[in-house]
Amino acid sequence: MDFFFFIGSLYSYLSVMRIGAAAREAGVPVRWRPFNVRAIMLEQNNLPRSNPVKMKYIWRDVERRAARYGLPFKPGLPFPVDPQGLANRAALVAADEGWCEQYTREAFRRWFAEHQAPGDPGKMDPRLAALADSEEIRRRFDEQTQAARRLGIFGAPTFMVGDEMFWGDDRLDEALEWAKKR
């Protein structure tokens, strides 16, 4: 199963923290795929923060869901975050090196539990930041986003099981069931 996420997406937090255990229990291998959902949502005029009524609900809903899952949520977190995409490109480096889950969980934990915004170059490991800023990784991150566009992805998190798309943390269990049936 391909797991498309974005460090900066509130609902991605819930899936980032849950998918490891849930996928292991289901016996489904997961490929972690950070991508620039913000660029896609801007293109589609589909950014929820342009709708304050909906955004107010989203904050409350994410807080309620985090409590349900026993995940930290300290109200008033910085948003939006990672303006340059640095944290997300670093996630791609970590994916190449095989520790994307560990990197991403820690980035989200610091953001949601300690209000440390992802993408602050001063708080990032210099080796990781340098790699994340390389031409090679910038190009490959754009390619990941282009791949998501081609698949018809419009939001994050999104789970792909073959051609079957599941959007939103609410669909994680259904996506894993689908993957198991194949």
Add this chain to the structure above:
Amino acid sequence: MDFFFFIGSLYSYLSVMRIGAAAREAGVPVRWRPFNVRAIMLEQNNLPRSNPVKMKYIWRDVERRAARYGLPFKPGLPFPVDPQGLANRAALVAADEGWCEQYTREAFRRWFAEHQAPGDPGKMDPRLAALADSEEIRRRFDEQTQAARRLGIFGAPTFMVGDEMFWGDDRLDEALEWAKKR
């Protein structure tokens, strides 16, 4: 629990067909409240049909969820429907008369299983259509929509438990749990 729905909202179908049994099992009384979510979504520039990429997913997701719940879904259904709001105003009449669930389930069933678009005056009971077109019901339907606006509702279905809002068919079970805890 207040159940805000719209005859014309695809995800409302899933909740309209499920809420009766689920709420009875939970022992939670439900007040059926049709409202004009389309007007609200237009005001908020939040109509999914303006985003064909997202809309393609929604069709697939609703079909998949309907199958999961054992509900009829005949692909290619007419959309959008009820351009004048007649079917929704008729639902308000039925709510006043105590048979809103029966009326609304049948309207959705005909739409999803038989492709009969709700809101066709030629296919509606003349007594119901006349009441739905009365000044009184038009005014009260606008008031229902205004009440939804004031509550911060931005989509359908929405479940209100006191001030606590739950949006989307995915949140029906959580809303019922919340109502039981009160």
